[in-house]
Amino acid sequence: MSPKRLEPVGNYYVVPGFDFHTFKTIVTTAIQMLYERDSRRKFLPTDHWHMTSYFDMTQFVPAVVSEEQRQQDLRHAGTADQDEDVDMEEDSEEDIDDHSYSVSSRMFARSSRYAVMERLRRQKQKSYRERLLATIGPKLEILRNMAYILPFEARVRIFREFVHLDKLRRRNGFSDPDAWRANIMNLHGGWGESSPARSIIARHNAQIRRDSIFESAMNQFWELGEGLKEPIQITFIDDFGNEEAGIDGGGVTKEFLTCALMQVLSPDEEMFESNSGHAIYPNPTKFDQTRVSLRAKSIAEGSAEWDEQMASLMKRYEFIGRMIGKCLYEGILIDFVFAGFFLLKWTLSATDTVYRANLNDLREMDEELYQGMLLLKNYSGDVADFSTDFTVEDRVSRKGDRVLTETRNLIPNGDKIPVTNENRLLYISYVARHRLMVQPHLVTKAFLRGLGTIVDPVWLRMFNQNELQRLVGGDSLEIDVDDLRRNTIYGGLYVLGDDREEHPTIKLFWDVVQSLPDVDRRLLLKYVTSTPRAPLLGFAQLYPKFSIRDAGSDETRLPSTSTCVNLLKLPQYSTEEALKNKLLYAIRSNARFDLS
Incomplete structure (x- = not known):
């Protein structure tokens, strides 16, 4: 039997039985699941997913940003139409509710058919709008469906550009x-x-x-x-x-x-x-x-x-x-x-795409529960010996209070269904689903709604x-001292003169920082900025800038900070040994303002 040919449907070629959108969704979802699995527990080589050889990155990033801007303009232009559709939908539903009590079944059927036709029209319009958006944003489609083919740093730059565009749009062109x-x-x-x-x-x-x-x-x-x-x-x-x-x-x-x-x-x-x-x-x-x-x-x-x-x-x-x-x-x-x-x-x-609870995620949440589920999964005897059913015990009292629990069914009538060797995998999946999805549903939904209000x-x-x-x-890579030094600004006596020559204490400071192990460099960064990690695109992105200002000539004083403005207040130490001892004492004690 010869293989079936791809058949055209509308403007799209698809596998028989699947339109282009469905086929694309199946393929991208399957690849996305592989990628997510690899990101949780690495089994593929580093940079396996990248396809930078297929793209000119110097052109790709600005092109994506331009497409995002065009799509946003189109969305804003269509807002009025979408609002009208919503109103029509609400009106039609109200009409159905009113008529259902006062008119004949024939009139109700006619109203229902009208509502169905309106719904189909809106779906068709939405599908057209999505195809139009995809047409004017082919690189955005790549980014949204297969972003992992681009290096992380490139995606961070794109993210920051998207934010910048949004700021300009909301602030009438003024980002400051x-x-x-x-x-x-x-x-x-x-x-x-x-x-x-x-x-x-x-x-x-x-x-x-x-x-x-x-x-x-x-x-x-x-x-x-x-x-x-x-x-x-x-x-x-x-x-x-x-x-x-x-x-x-x-x-x-x-x-x-x-x-x-x-x-x-x-x-x-x-x-x-x-x-x-x-x-x-x-x-x-x-x-x-x-x-x-x-x-x-x-x-x-x-x-x-x-x-x-x-x-x-x-x-x-x-x-x-x-x-x-x-x-x-x-x-x-x-x-x-x-x-x-x-x-x-x-x-x-x-x-x-719906979050899928799994045993690996359960392990990250609750190691003890995970070990219990693993024991049940691998038990070689009769699982019925445990006298377990399809219920779960939820603690409902606060820590420190008397322990109160509630027994909840994992499935309808779960308290009447025993866990057996045949259904134990189903039971384990329902436990993971309950802990990771059902139980935290309300708090997670509220959090994500707030997050999505600010960041698309x-x-x-x-x-x-x-x-x-x-x-x-921030980035957990080793702190780049040279990058930090290039992007540091100075105040007081430490301001660079016309000759761009650094103050002797500043030279000592950078010599000391360069000699420190990365763990101490991170302590220094946290001491000054409140976080031990560097910005993803380097210290040029740190806001406010890393700053050093003189704090007088008393060498018995310790360095102090104002983390709100990423400022290190550094006394004018005259020797490298004194500077190093005072700096290490300050950052390791995590003293901050009380040492000022």
Whole structure:
């Protein structure tokens, strides 16, 4: 029998039985699954996935950015049409509901047929729009379906360019915060009492209490929504209720974001859990814990107060997502490590691909549970001896409180279905699904909604979970001292003169840093910038810039820092030995401001 020929369908050649879109989805999904498996546990050679020899990278990156801009213009042009479609859909559904009680079945059938025809029309229109977008963005299609064929650094550059375009679009062409504010005043009649400009800019300003940074931020910035992408201005309020001095040239904003996240992600808050490797993920039992707490206070389930408390918890997770999205958007590195299975959900939030729970991810979440499932899987005797059924015990009380659990069915009537040798693999898959998907569903959904408000999820699709961690927290490669030195600025007596000659203390400083092992270089970087990792595209991308300023001539003093502006305050040491001893003492003790 001769092989079947490819048959044309419309403008596409497909395998018989599959249109082009379906065939493409099957192939790209299968390759994506292989890539994700390789990114979790390497089994292919380094650079196996790259196809840089097929692309001129100097042309590819700007071409992709240009295509993204054209597609965004087309999307904005079609927004009105899409809104109209939504209204039509809502109207037709309301008509069906009204008629179903008052007209004959014949009229109802006619209304239903109309609704179906409208739905098909919208689907056809959406399909056409997607094909049109693909037509004007062929390189973007490669990036969105097979981004891994490009080197990581190239994708980071593309990501930063996408963010820059979005900033220009949202800020009327002004990426600089001060220029944006000036433009708002020009557009809205200056800075008078009744000027709309005053109201717009005021919504982007906040007074943040040091003792409750995250709560202050959520209370004042929640209503901004997507507006959090725009420049914000922070004034800190100290413990005595006084405004702290400081001009926000980016440094105060950085300190605000990192401190707020440190506060809300701390173990005491129990908003996030950590695994044995100290990687964090949203606490999957947080809603259960809140329910137990509300019942203990005799708050009735379904009451206004109950609903308000649960909605507030959802808002907190959503706002955490926005804050992390703001850090990504502004290129601010944060010193948190997220669990790989959680990061994988970030990458899938923009697609129709559903996160698939698996035993390897369960191991990353709960090593003890994983070992139990592995024992069950490999048990050579009769599994029925364990007297296990298709249920799971969920702890619903907070840590430190009396242990409370609830038994939940993994499948309908699971408490009546015993686990046997024949169905144990199904049981294991349901346990993994419950722990990784069902139990954390609400908190994960809220977080991803917040993250997607600030950073387009499609952009995150360019990275696997390991690469996303680098995007959030910086590069774990060895610190490049020469690159750091080239991108350092100086203040006070250390400012370079016309001859560009460095101050003797600065020369000693770089000699010492060059001689340090990488672990100490990382401690230095964390001491000054609050993160031990370098920006992905080098220290030229660090914002604010790494800075060194003189701190007087008293050589008994230790170096100190202002991490909000990435500033090292370095006394004028006269010998290399003195400088090295003082610097190492400061960075290893992690003393920071108390040594000033």
